[in-house]
Amino acid sequence: MPARRILIAAVIAALSLITACSGGGGAGGTAAPLPSGAELVKKSAEAARAAKSVTFSMETEGTPPVQVKKASGRLTGTGDADGTLQVDVLGTLQEISFVLLGETVHFKGATGGFQKMSRSQLAAIYDPSAILDPDRGVVQLLGTAQNPKTHAAETLDGADVYRVTATLSQQVLATMVPGIAQNVDATLWMDRATARLIKADLPLTGGKVIVGFGDYDVPVKITAPAG
Known part of the structure; x- marks a missing residue:
């Protein structure tokens, strides 16, 4: 028994x-078949071209050779933006708040009031307006991506995404993250429903840069600081 x-x-x-x-x-x-990497980067580039606004973030891990260690803010399709930067100045991290309106940048450090610089001066450090610029930003980055390959359909921070790897151009990356001096074998996450780029993991010598995007097309109004 x-x-x-x-x-x-x-x-x-x-x-x-x-x-x-x-x-x-x-x-x-x-399981449903995964779309090809080439198809996804093409759709994602088209979605970026159509975006009217976005929130962005950037942070570093380790010691990659970039001056801006952290950034976050809001950006309109016309290139106006506001947010904060954390910049390495001679080995010391400096926090900078900025408001970019037209050709003028209002900026301030941890103490004191707002001062002004030109858009080109800010761009030498970090140029958020490049992100949605179809001639410089995400559109060009995805449009020139090499060997894109889709690896999985998964969930990222509650969003349904595809995970894709591709080699990204140093020339295009450097317009958004000054200091990048190499092509990057990146991992990208794209929203399954809209194909919009949600996150990019960029391994570099000494560490990595992680870039995030969200709140696409949410109305954004950038205003100059008082005084």
Whole structure:
């Protein structure tokens, strides 16, 4: 009798394993094929070209050779932006708040009031307006991506995304993150429904840069600081 019970238990376990592996025998057990990497980067570039606004973030891990260690803010399709930067100045991290309106940048450090610089002066440090510029930013970055390959459909911070790897151009990357001096074998995450770029992981010598995008097309109004 004990041997019979053992045999029955083994049969039940085997049947359970077969059912689990077959996804229950229904249509839901077959994973949908992944879109090609080339198709995804093309769609993502088109989505970036159509974007009217976006929030952005950038942070570093380790010691990659870039001056800006952290950034976050809001950006309109016309290139106006506001946010904060954390910049390495001779080995010391300096926090800078900025408001970019037209050709004028209002900026301030941790103490004191706002001062002014030109857009080109800010661009030498970090140029958020490049992100949605179709001739310099994400559109060009994805349009020139080499060997894109889709690896998985997964979830990232609650969003359904595709994970893609591709080699990105140093020339285009450097317009958005000054200091990058090499092509980058990047990992990209793109929203499954809209194809919009959500995150980019950029490994560099000494560390990495992680870039994030969100709140696409949410209305943004950039105003000059008082005084």
